[in-house]
Amino acid sequence: MKQLTKLSNFFIFGIALALFLIIQPQQKFSLKLSSMLTGEDKKFYKLTEQFSYVNTFLVATKGLSKEDLKKLVKIKKELLANPLIKENKRLNNKFFQDYKNKYKFYLNELNYKSASEVNTKEKLQSLYNSLISSTFYVNINKQDPLSIIKQNKNPKIKTKNGHLVLANYGYLSVFTLGVKADEKSRIKIYDEIHKILDKYEDIKYFTPIFFYVENSKVIQGDVQNIIAASMVLLGILYILILRNIYLFINVATTLATSVIAGQIVITFIYTDVSIIALAFSTAITSVSIDYMFHHYLHNHYNKRKRFNMSVFYGFLTTISAFTIISFIDFPLIRQISIFTIVSLTVAYIHFAFIYPHLGIKHKEPYIQENYKTPFSFSSAKIIFFSTMVIIISIFSLKFDFNIKNLDYKNTKLINTEAFFKSNLSQKKQAAILISSRNINNLIENAKLVKQIDPTATVSLANLLSAVEYIEKQNNIHRFDFEKLKTDINIYAKEVGFKDGYFDNAYSNKLLYPVYANYTVKQIKEFGIDIVKDKDNYITYALVSYDKLDEVLALDFTTSAQAKVLFENSLKRVNTDLILYGSLTLIFIIIILALVTKKRFLKAFTYIAFPASLIILYGIFVPLNIMHIFMAFVIMAIGIDYGIYMNEPKLSHNTTLAIIYSLISTFAGFGVLIISNINSLYSIAITAIIGILGILFLLLFQKRSKKRITK
Amino acid sequence: MKILFIFLAFCISMIADVKFSETKYLSALDIQTFKYGSMNIQKESFTITYTKPAKEIITYLEDKLTLQNASNEIKEYTYEEHPKLEYFGLLLKSIINNSYENLDNMFEIKSQKDKKTLNAKSSISGTIDYLEVLYKNKQLSQIIFYMINKDTITIETIN
Numbered sequence: 001m002k003q004l005t006k007l008s009n010f011f012i013f014g015i016a017l018a019l020f021l022i023i024q025p026q027q028k029f030s031l032k033l034s035s036m037l038t039g040e041d042k043k044f045y046k047l048t049e050q051f052s053y054v055n056t057f058l059v060a061t062k063g064l065s066k067e068d069l070k071k072l073v074k075i076k077k078e079l080l081a082n083p084l085i086k087e088n089k090r091l092n093n094k095f096f097q098d099y100k101n102k103y104k105f106y107l108n109e110l111n112y113k114s115a116s117e118v119n120t121k122e123k124l125q126s127l128y129n130s131l132i133s134s135t136f137y138v139n140i141n142k143q144d145p146l147s148i149i150k151q152n153k154n155p156k157i158k159t160k161n162g163h164l165v166l167a168n169y170g171y172l173s174v175f176t177l178g179v180k181a182d183e184k185s186r187i188k189i190y191d192e193i194h195k196i197l198d199k200y201e202d203i204k205y206f207t208p209i210f211f212y213v214e215n216s217k218v219i220q221g222d223v224q225n226i227i228a229a230s231m232v233l234l235g236i237l238y239i240l241i242l243r244n245i246y247l248f249i250n251v252a253t254t255l256a257t258s259v260i261a262g263q264i265v266i267t268f269i270y271t272d273v274s275i276i277a278l279a280f281s282t283a284i285t286s287v288s289i290d291y292m293f294h295h296y297l298h299n300h301y302n303k304r305k306r307f308n309m310s311v312f313y314g315f316l317t318t319i320s321a322f323t324i325i326s327f328i329d330f331p332l333i334r335q336i337s338i339f340t341i342v343s344l345t346v347a348y349i350h351f352a353f354i355y356p357h358l359g360i361k362h363k364e365p366y367i368q369e370n371y372k373t374p375f376s377f378s379s380a381k382i383i384f385f386s387t388m389v390i391i392i393s394i395f396s397l398k399f400d401f402n403i404k405n406l407d408y409k410n411t412k413l414i415n416t417e418a419f420f421k422s423n424l425s426q427k428k429q430a431a432i433l434i435s436s437r438n439i440n441n442l443i444e445n446a447k448l449v450k451q452i453d454p455t456a457t458v459s460l461a462n463l464l465s466a467v468e469y470i471e472k473q474n475n476i477h478r479f480d481f482e483k484l485k486t487d488i489n490i491y492a493k494e495v496g497f498k499d500g501y502f503d504n505a506y507s508n509k510l511l512y513p514v515y516a517n518y519t520v521k522q523i524k525e526f527g528i529d530i531v532k533d534k535d536n537y538i539t540y541a542l543v544s545y546d547k548l549d550e551v552l553a554l555d556f557t558t559s560a561q562a563k564v565l566f567e568n569s570l571k572r573v574n575t576d577l578i579l580y581g582s583l584t585l586i587f588i589i590i591i592l593a594l595v596t597k598k599r600f601l602k603a604f605t606y607i608a609f610p611a612s613l614i615i616l617y618g619i620f621v622p623l624n625i626m627h628i629f630m631a632f633v634i635m636a637i638g639i640d641y642g643i644y645m646n647e648p649k650l651s652h653n654t655t656l657a658i659i660y661s662l663i664s665t666f667a668g669f670g671v672l673i674i675s676n677i678n679s680l681y682s683i684a685i686t687a688i689i690g691i692l693g694i695l696f697l698l699l700f701q702k703r704s705k706k707r708i709t710k
Numbered sequence: 711m712k713i714l715f716i717f718l719a720f721c722i723s724m725i726a727d728v729k730f731s732e733t734k735y736l737s738a739l740d741i742q743t744f745k746y747g748s749m750n751i752q753k754e755s756f757t758i759t760y761t762k763p764a765k766e767i768i769t770y771l772e773d774k775l776t777l778q779n780a781s782n783e784i785k786e787y788t789y790e791e792h793p794k795l796e797y798f799g800l801l802l803k804s805i806i807n808n809s810y811e812n813l814d815n816m817f818e819i820k821s822q823k824d825k826k827t828l829n830a831k832s833s834i835s836g837t838i839d840y841l842e843v844l845y846k847n848k849q850l851s852q853i854i855f856y857m858i859n860k861d862t863i864t865i866e867t868i869n
Contacts (some may be wrong), residue, residue, distance in 0.1 A: 073811040136798070139837045139859065140859075161800060161804075522719060
């Protein structure tokens with residue numbers, strides 16, 4: 001039985017591992033940035049991913065020589081051999097051309113208001129003369145031979161040798177990628193494109209899909225490296241500190257169990273868990289080992305001792321702090337908090353209740369003597385310094401609410417995108433979504449946006465709305481095309497045109513087409529972005545920044561810029577963050593006051609001093625949500641130390657336990673600094689500042705006179 | 711030897727004129743018009759010189775074309791303002807040079823033994839229906855433009 005108890009830690013791990021293999025929680029970890037968004041913002045972000053610009057793929061070959069064009073044509077052929085890559089038909093869309101032809105008298109302005117303004121004979125004579133004498137070919141529009149319809153100016157598209165040209169760089173081809181918005185499909189097309197294009201030199205190519213694939217690859221690699229580095233570093237550290245292989249194996253097993261438990265619980269609650277939470281989870285194990293150090297160094301595992309209340313208080317306050325923080329309705333914070341609560345609880349139960357029965361032998365720590373420092377500061381001085389720093393810094397703090405900045409910054413792709421944008425002379429425009437309950441109203445809304453900002457790109461505004469249709473039809477009635485047709489019949493033959501040549505001019509089919517009953521499918525065939533989201537129809541538009549506020553003031557528009565969506569998500573939790581953050585702080589202070597009583601001031605320095613240093617850092621670098629979150633975590637850790645330092649007879653082993661756990665926390669969180677992902681980097685830098693602050697207190701804060709070495 | 715060959719090839723290309731006759735059927739008037747002239751491709755330009763019935767010279771340049779009439783008056787047309795004017799020159803130049811890849815954006819090209827059929831894509835389908843390019847003994851012999859409004863333009867090379 002005793003032997004079985006000794007192995008209980010491994011039995012529990014076995015059960016956890018079996019559950020892990022059955023449930024496979026790791027598959028639910030998401031690399032997508034959208035897993036950090038909430039509610040409407042998450043919905044809008046996902047909607048923007050469905051629009052065609054995401055699947056637009058640009059390829060440019062350098063140079064404008066014949067050889068360069070040949071190269072582009074060869075590339076095109078190779079790319080188009082892939083069934084998922086199609087030529088972009090936006091400029092050449094047959095369906096849209098047919099639609100524009102059908103409603104040409106409705107979609108264009110007319111040069112005259114009525115038939116009486118038109119000198120038919122003169123116009124026909126002029127047409128005849130140009131047919132006979134023009135050097136260039138004269139194309140007679142048989143439907144509108146008298147040019148009643150005002151010709152729209154051609155869009156300025158640079159071409160050379162009939163091909164699109166990208167400013168002075170070279171030839172350009174535009175494709176559409178027919179891929180689903182899932183990671184697997186995107187990775188597949190990414191690999192296939194690179195397989196074709198990597199062998200060519202002097203070309204540039206870009207599609208927004210590359211961002212999803214490359215960023216995912218980097219994040220995944222980054223998280224794997226961090227977890228591996230963190231595990232190796234902590235492993236070495238624990239072996240060196242503990243000098244007890246049996247204990248080390250047990251600790252490693254317990255920490256693995258706690259991480260697995262956290263993963264299973266969090267993926268049970270959420271279908272979409274940010275991988276950032278997974279990276280954080282390994283780091284948080286370095287906090288839970290704290291509980292082991294205190295029990296072990298105070299001989300709880302080799303001697304029968306009373307329940308360690310200090311560690312329990314420390315654990316309880318940390319868990320309570322995370323519970324309060326988890327009320328903040330921001331997925332990443334909530335996920336990390338829940339993960340931490342589960343992971344810490346599992347680890348605490350192990351270290352407090354199971355380990356005393358494992359038969360772990362105690363080995364003396366390296367240092368037996370108390371260290372002495374040449375100088376020290378009183379608690380009052382430290383509190384005074386911290387308060388002053390907080391008061392001075394708080395007004396100069398800068399914040400960064402753009403969560404996109406928490407993501408990996410893919411500079412190479414950002415530059416390629418900027419290269420295409422600048423060479424296509426694209427103005428800086430903001431993406432918005434326009435919505436309505438029915439398609440007709442959506443077209444009206446799109447036209448209203450276009451009216452406010454005539455430079456806006458609103459594809460849907462090119463369609464005829466029902467109101468416009470009725471209005472234009474009345475104009476056509478008033479125009480008296482019958483008179484025009486009679487005049488043509490009289491004069492055409494007189495001028496010299498073939499008999500009956502203009503029979504189809506200004507036909508009723510053209511003048512009175514039936515109004516189009518638009519469907520989502522039909523509009524998509526026109527190459528125009530539209531999606532149906534429950535009862536709403538939504539389209540996409542690009543608006544110039546100087547008109548953006550005016551456009552967004554309309555009740556049917558929403559910003560679709562990722563930056564704004566993320567900011568919105570954050571601003572929505574801003575009050576939550578302040579409320580629950582303050583509550584956590586108050587709670588921590590109350591607990592600290594209750595536990596430490598007369599020694600409160602000294603214990604409080606463990607919260608105030610690290611916090612002041614983090615706030616000081618905020619003057620130089622804009623603080624993002626992960627800095628703020630980690631600041632609360634540091635305070636929660638700080639309170640542990642505050643409580644441990646409260647022991648009336650502060651033993652040498654307590655100080656040692658704190659220093660060991662600080663080193664391990666430093667290794668756990670500090671390793672995140674190697675990350676290319678800004679959110680993990682932010683966690684690391686905050687942790688490092690906070691831990692250095694606590695270490696400073698341990699070394700340089702004036703101690704109680706009454707001390708014992710064991 | 712190689713340099714001499716390149717030099718000769720360069721000289722030939724500089725002086726190579728393609729003489730042609732142009733027959734235009736205008737369905738609106740149900741008449742045919744005839745023109746005669748030559749085409750000349752140079753590195754930076756493409757020139758069509760009509761000699762009959764009147765002397766006219768069209769020179770296609772990088773971003774514009776010039777039209778010189780019998781009285782030697784010269785008019786300029788930029789492609790940016792008159793994009794359709796570029797197509798005719800580009801078409802002829804590409805067909806004469808046998809560089810059909812230039813036309814890939816505007817036409818679907820079908821090749822038979824002595825004939826190529828170029829079906830217009832939607833960007834120019836409002837004007838041109840299709841083109842036929844005929845070869846005799848692998849030499850270009852005829853280019854026939856079939857327009858949407860039933861006009862035809864036949865360009866026949868003259869040896």
